[in-house]
Amino acid sequence: MAEAMLRFRDDEAQDEPAVTLDAFLGQSNATAVRLEAGEDARALVPHLDRLRLVEVSFPTFRDGRGYSSARILREAGYRGELRAAGDVLVDQLPLMRRCGFDGFAPQVPLDDAAVSRALDRYAYRYQAAADDSVPVWKRRHG
Numbered sequence: 001m002a003e004a005m006l007r008f009r010d011d012e013a014q015d016e017p018a019v020t021l022d023a024f025l026g027q028s029n030a031t032a033v034r035l036e037a038g039e040d041a042r043a044l045v046p047h048l049d050r051l052r053l054v055e056v057s058f059p060t061f062r063d064g065r066g067y068s069s070a071r072i073l074r075e076a077g078y079r080g081e082l083r084a085a086g087d088v089l090v091d092q093l094p095l096m097r098r099c100g101f102d103g104f105a106p107q108v109p110l111d112d113a114a115v116s117r118a119l120d121r122y123a124y125r126y127q128a129a130a131d132d133s134v135p136v137w138k139r140r141h142g
Helices: 022-026 041-050 064-077 090-099 112-120 136-141
Strands: 030-033 055-056 079-084 105-107
Touching: 022 030, 022 041, 030 041, 030 079, 041 064, 041 090, 055 064, 064 079, 064 090
Parallel strands: 030 055, 055 079, 079 105
Antiparallel strands: none
């Protein structure tokens, strides 16, 4: 999976393995945690200041629960790496980025040209989201 890694951050990648949510909540020194599909991201909110990585599992591309986890964490103020891991497809990248994901560990390496096309497809956004994009309506009307 390491050779398939995509990161959209300037800081150094977290090399500590992510522990399960249960293990994280039961210890005091972990800085990386993995959320499995269906686990409640809100359990991490009191601990966001010490986390450097939250890895969110996508067991199948059809499982969208990880999008909600990302949005919850970003809206709660999490600034560390938020990594989508598992069955991540190239056409999901723009939406995952909008929800706040800035790292990706797909099961299968993605074609660089396809990634670029997917991320550059739309120049403007129409809704506010967890990313830094300024929606068109706000550009027009301040």
